[in-house]
Amino acid sequence: MSKANSSKNWIKGHVKDPFVIQAQKDGYRSRAAYKLIEIDKKYHIIKPGIKAVDLGAAPGGWSQVLSNKIGATGRVVAADLLEMPPIKNIDFIQGNFEEEKVLRDIQDKLKNLPVDLVISDMAPNISGIKMVDQQRAIYLNELALEFVKNNLKQNGFFLVKSFVGADFEKFLNELKLHFKKVFKIKPDSSRSRSSEIFLLGYEFQSKA
Numbered sequence: 001m002s003k004a005n006s007s008k009n010w011i012k013g014h015v016k017d018p019f020v021i022q023a024q025k026d027g028y029r030s031r032a033a034y035k036l037i038e039i040d041k042k043y044h045i046i047k048p049g050i051k052a053v054d055l056g057a058a059p060g061g062w063s064q065v066l067s068n069k070i071g072a073t074g075r076v077v078a079a080d081l082l083e084m085p086p087i088k089n090i091d092f093i094q095g096n097f098e099e100e101k102v103l104r105d106i107q108d109k110l111k112n113l114p115v116d117l118v119i120s121d122m123a124p125n126i127s128g129i130k131m132v133d134q135q136r137a138i139y140l141n142e143l144a145l146e147f148v149k150n151n152l153k154q155n156g157f158f159l160v161k162s163f164v165g166a167d168f169e170k171f172l173n174e175l176k177l178h179f180k181k182v183f184k185i186k187p188d189s190s191r192s193r194s195s196e197i198f199l200l201g202y203e204f205q206s207k208a
C-alpha cells in the first residue's frame with residue numbers, strides 16, 4: 001500500500017474510533033485519557049490531594065484526568081517536548097526530558113519534595129526503523145525510572161508506557177526490583193495492533 005493510502009486509512013479509522021468520538025464528547029484532548037481512566041478504575045492510583053508528575057503530557061488527556069481527580073489541594077507537574085495549552089491545577093514545563101535542565105525544573109516546581117505518583121506516556125517519534133524505535137522507547141522508560149528512583153515516595157506508584165520488543169524484559173525485571181508488585185496492563189482503549197503495554201509499579205520500595 002502506498003504511504004498516502006496508508007495515512008488516508010489511518011485517518012478514516014481514527015475518525016470512526018469509538019474512543020476518539022467519546023473523547024470529543026467528554027472534552028478530553030486525546031483518546032489516551034481513557035487508558036488512564038481504565039487503569040485508575042482498577043488500581044486506584046489517583047487520589048484527591050496527591051502530588052504527581054506527568055511525563056510526555058501533551059496534548060493533555062492524562063493531565064486532564066489528573067486535574068479532575070486530584071483537585072486544587074494536590075499538585076501536578078507535567079512536561080513535554082511540545083507545547084500544551086493550560087489545564088487547571090497543572091504546572092507545565094516545555095522541554096526535553098532527556099536534558100538535565102528539564103529534570104531540575106520539574107524538581108524545582110516540586111520544591112524538591114517526593115511525589116505519590118509518576119506517570120509516563122512518553123513515546124519517541126517513530127522513525128520506521130523498528131530496532132531504533134524500540135531502543136529509543138526503552139531509553140525513555142529507563143530515564144523515567146531513574147526519575148522515579150530519586151523522586152517517588154515510599155509506597156508510591158509509577159505507571160509507564162512501554163513497548164514489547166528488545167530489552168522490554170530487561171526493563172520489566174529492573175522495575176520489579178523497586179516495587180512490591182508490577183502489573184502488565186493492556187487497556188481496552190489501547191489499539192490491539194500496537195505493541196504498547198503499560199507497566200504499573202505498585203508500592204515503591206525506596207530502599208531496594
Ligand SMILES: C[S@@+](CC[C@H](N)C(=O)[O-])C[C@H]1O[C@@H](n2cnc3c(N)ncnc32)[C@H](O)[C@@H]1O
Nearest residue numbers: 030032056059060061062080081097121122123
Ligand atoms: C502519546 S503522547 C502523550 C499523550 C498524553 N499522555 C495525553 O494523554 O494526551 C507522547 C508524548 O511524549 C512526548 N515526548 C516524547 N519524547 C519526549 C522527551 N524526550 N521529553 C519530553 N516529552 C517527550 C511527545 O512529545 C508526545 O507528546
